[in-house]
Amino acid sequence: MTATRRxxxxxxSFLYGHEGVVLRAYRCAAGDLTIGAGLTTASGVVTVKPGMTITAxxxxxxxxxxxxxNxxxxxxxxxxSSASQDALDGGTSFxxxxxxxxxxxxxxxxxAGNSAGTRKGLAxxxxxxxxVLPGLVRRRAEEADVILLGKYPHWVMKGVTARPADHVLFATFVVSVTPGEIEAIRTGFRSIGFEPGAVTGKVTRVAVEAFQKAYDLSVDAKIGRATLSTLQREIDAxxxxxxxVTTTAVSTPVAAGAGEAATNVDPYTIDLTALPDTAGLWLGGAVLAAGLLYGAWLAWHYRxxxxxxxxxRFPKTAAFLRSF
Known part of the structure; x- marks a missing residue:
């Protein structure tokens, strides 16, 4: 009987370096409850619930x-079935x-043994x-190195934690990131009011802990998948x-009457003032309704x-919104 391949x-370690390992449930950038190394309920191996925690x-x-x-x-x-261990590792990451x-x-x-084609196809x-996401560009290149060359990134062996001395002042990155990605993360924190500090390539521990506390994450000064996904959700929201707001504002002038100037209308939208009165009112109402529905969807998706x-001010309401 053939032994099971694993x-x-x-x-x-390569997979964890890209996916991150978060031991408390969080919402990924798409809004799905996630835990561990990117596991959702759709994985079929765990039912993820708000507030859930697991061990390493x-x-x-x-x-x-x-x-x-899966x-x-x-x-x-x-x-x-005879693929090398390296090909299995890299292919599984993909x-x-x-x-x-x-x-x-x-x-x-x-x-077919076409290494150049394999690398280009992965890319x-x-x-x-x-x-295009820089993180995916790098991940595909690293997967190609693993699959074709058996070459794993240096952090697979030595981990992705910061030097011990950094822990005093700076947060620790627990997923693999490049200098360019760190700068984008710093910009993201700054854009929502959490100053990352003046040191290039680092984010202050104070800023990350304040962010984690505000967003109901584990306050550990570790920048991993939960912190990054929450940061992305805040920026997207x-x-x-x-x-x-722009969508609903566009429809506002219609309610004032067909003869008034639509000062908020984008130059690439339909000129409602050029339509008959009833048509303009109907279309304006439809746009307003669509805007309100979109706003309601946003409120639900980013609850x-x-x-x-x-x-x-309303901790019980906040707890309720986080409960499902």
């Missing part, structure tokens, strides 16, 4: 279960992140939300809230962000 210790050992067990149940079989089917190894074009090149999987604002 991801190696180095492969799991439980995370390892759940990840191993998810890998053996990912390793698909990787071996795609790459071949599949864990995308769920798409069964349809990825680079697999055909890999099986194409670099977008999230329709835009603010951006989309501005869109919702955890609303909870942050309510917590100081």
């Amino acid at each position: 991801v190696s210790a180095e492969g799991r 050992e439980e995370n390892d067990r759940l990840v191993d279960l998810a890998l053996s149940k 990912y390793v079989p698909g990787v071996l089917k795609a790459l071949g 599949h864990y992140n995308t769920g798409a190894i069964g349809r990825a074009s680079w697999v055909k090149d890999f099986r 194409a999987w670099k977008k999230g939300g329709g835009k 603010r951006s989309k809230a501005k869109t919702a 955890d962000m609303i909870a942050v604002r309510l917590a100081p």
Whole structure:
């Protein structure tokens, strides 16, 4: 009987370095409750609930279960049952992140021994939300190195923690990040009112702990997946809230009458004043209704962000919003 293939210790370390390991449930950037190394209820190995916590050992067990149940079989089917350990490790990282190894074009090149085609095909999987993400560009390049060369990043062996002396003043990054990504993170904190400090490449411990406390995260001065996802959700919520305000503002002049100037109308929108009175009123009402519905959806989708604002004065309401 053939022994069951598993991801190696180095492969799991590589996966954890990109996914992060968070032992308390949080909402990812898309709003899904997540725990451990990127595990959601959809993983089929855990039901994630608000406020839930797990141990590091439980995370390892759940990840191993998810890998053996949902990912390793698909990787071996795609790459071949005789694929090297390095190919299994790198391919599993790709599949864990995308769920798409069964349809990825680079697999055909890999099986044909075309290294250049494999690397180019992997590099194409670099977008999230329709835009190129630097973190995915780097992850795909590192996966290619693991799959093709058996070359793991240096942090797989030595970890991704900061030097001990840094712990006094600065937060610790517990996911793999580049200098450019750190600067983007610093800019993100600053944009929402948490000053990251003047030292390039670092974020002050005080700023991160204040952010974590305000957003009901574990206050540990560790910048990992939960902190980064929450930061992204706050930035997204603010951006989309501005869109919702603009949408409802566009329709406002219609209510004043067909003969008044629509001063808030974007030059690329329909000129409501050029329509018959009844049509203008109807369309204006429809735009307003759409704006209100969009605003209601935003309030639901970002209820955890609303909870942050309510917590100081209405802690019970904030707790309720965070409970589901």
